[in-house]
Amino acid sequence: MKKILIIVLLINVISAYSQPERKDSLKSYRLGEIEIYETKSQISQINKASVVDVPYYIIQSSDVLSASELQMYLPSGVIRTNSRGESMLFLRGTGERQLGLFFDGMAMNIPWDNRLDLTFVPVDIIGNIRLNLSSSSMFYGPNVLGGAVSISTIERIDPGFGLSLKLQGGDGNTQNISLLHDGKIGDLNYIANISYMKTDGFLMSKNAPDSLGNQNLNSALRTNSQQKRINAYVRGEYHFSQNTITGLSLSYTNQSKGTPPETFAGKDARFWIYPDRSRLALTFNGIHNFSNDLSVKATFWYDIFSQEINGYTGIDYKTIKETQKDDDITIGTRLSINYNLAENHSLSLIFNGFTTNHKQTVNKDPETEYSQNTISTGLEYFGSFNRFEIKAGAGLDYNSTPKTGLFKEAEGTSQNDFAGFLSLRYIITDNIAVFAGTGRRTRFPSMREQYDGALNAFKTNPDLKAETGLLNEVGFVYTRDKIDFKATAFYNIYEGLIERIRLSKEQDSLRRRMRVNYSDATISGVDLNLSFRPFMRMLLEGYFTYMSYSAEQNGKKIEQLVQKPDILAGFNLNYLFSFGLKPKLEIEYTGKQFDTDPVDNTKYVSIDPSFILNFRLSYSFNISDFVYSEIFVRLNNITDEYRLSQLGLPAPGRTFYAGLSLRL
Secondary structure, eight states, X not given: OHHHHHHHHHHHHHGGGOOOOOOOOEEEOSTTOSSOOSSHXXXXXXXXXXXXXXXXXXXXHTOOSSGGGOGGGSTTEEEEEOTTSOEEEEETTOOGGGOEEEETTEEOSBTTTXXXXXXXXXXXXXXXXXXXXXXXXXXGOTTOOSOEEEEEEEEEOSSEEEXXXXXXXXXXXXXXXXXXXXXXETTEEEEEEEEEEEESOOBOOTTSOTTOTTSOTTOSBOTTOOEEEEEEEEEEEEESSSSEEEEEEEEEEEEEEEEOOOSSOGGGSOOEEEEEEEEEEEEEEEEEESSSSEEEEEEEEEEEEEEEEEEESSTTOOOEEEEEEEEEEEEEEEEEEEEEEETTEEEEEEEEEEEEEEEEEETTSOOEEEEEEEEEEEEEEEEEETTEEEEEEEEEEEEEEEEETTOGGGTTEEEEEEEEEEEEEEEOSSSEEEEEEEEEEEEOOOHHHHHOOTTTTBOXXXXXXXXXXXXXXXXXXXXXXXXXXXXXXXXXXXXXEEEEEEOOTTTOTTOOEEEEEESEEEEEEEEEEEEEEEETTEEEEEEEEEEEEEEEETTEEESOOTTOOSEEEEEEEEEOOTTSEEEEEEEEEEOOEEEEOXXXXXXXXXXXXXXXXXXXXXEEEESSSSOEEEEEEEEESTTOOOOEXXXXXXXXXXXXXXXXXXXX
16 A cells, blocks of 8 residues: 555656646447447437446546445446345346346356356456346346346557556555556457455444444454455457457456455354355357348357355354355357348347356265256347337247256256337437336246255245336436436336345244245336536536335235335536546435344334445646556545445445556
């Protein structure tokens, strides 16, 4: 940390010779995008409905160390760290397993659990994050019931070469270093990145209650919140011709991390450490135009994921009482054949599928093996009639489980269901448009939800059924030179919604959790998004989401849906001085939510709202004609507010970061 701050001061002295800021030479990687639009007009018109883009400049100025810290910049989203130490994204109140998460076109969720810990995803190579809050399109494939997030890496715009170095340090002995090289030579462009991050843990708020029993009394750091991660990524793209483009990428991540235990659970808390987690993914992207009217776009991937979990006897983390090892191999594809029926009318035949194998070893027990095959296929139509646009699609989802571990009676079982959607848009004027849509999707329960006890923390429920949702929305968009505003009302109806409950002693002597299907649930609300530039050097951006929930089980109304805030809001103010200084103010608000009472599972405990204030100050300058630089300092949670990610799991308190970046 001290070394990094010294370098920052030296660069600040050099800045006396600074020159005006230059245009960045990077953009987001388009070949890995999910949806396929045939014309530029479709892109500009359709994307303003249910889609929100988080561009490169916002991601880089966030200074986050992983995608798990991006909540402030994801409208309608909340990122919650659970009792397993996994950071998950929720959109419009839906569950993390209902979210489709894609990286350069590859499905990132581990099929065994159908979710991904976002601390596993570095941000240095991200060029754009696209949120689709309706996710009804057939292009997203199966199990996408409540939103889709597409992450695209960066790509060089102009011929030549570039080199970027980023150094960052902060509280908790946090260190991050990233080196990226990019190039474009004729028909070939490529990037290569390696990064290393480590932290001893995050600081607890000084406003934390004295009753916080599992905080290390000899340290201001949250107990067992340490982490190390190394990531390497390389991708090349080659244009064989105007009609054929291919891309190949290799990504490797290795991580070790602790899991802060729940404060209320005492000896029953998870005292877990992940000593080793790794993922190696090989992804191929390609597009070929057979003619002006017929094209094929494909993504194939081969994914190897493994992790080890050590469970300890207590908070001293000295004696291991149980160990679990997981190994996953997944092969997947996403394929679409696109045909232009006429000008501004197209039809796409879509296929998504994967096969996965999961092996698990608990302590010295024999290895258990699980496998799953999931397929989704459908047709999607797009049509534009002057100012009126329509998208519609229908498909079939299929899931089978050839191997189910110890549950031999479930081997070879399968499920299937249909999917469909209709989306309409009318452009009233050049500045105003209205839109509406409805879609039905299905999510099959993951194998872990049905067959795994999570080191005896859960009672298994192999009888879990698929959950379905009818997603509805209506809204309007207003766009002018200095302002973009969007308002959306949504009403989502779910059947068989899978939620966890804590069993009573009468139901289970260990009072474990169990996943069950709610017979009916609704999530309704409104989204507001605003981007306003009152004058050239100032930018105001913000979002506001209000949500209401209701549910019933076996005809009985359920009082609350757990871990679902009623309000999410964010606001940031940016100003750029002519000499390169840029202050930034960020405000994040998370409303009231509820969790199950750990003593009486028939009752609920409220979690107070949180109001977080961040401030960033950066200075951009050119050391020479070839070296562009930025130094920054950032203070997050300025008021040191004590807040909970979920019941018993505090979030970081006031945190200071500083760093610099150099680009040649």
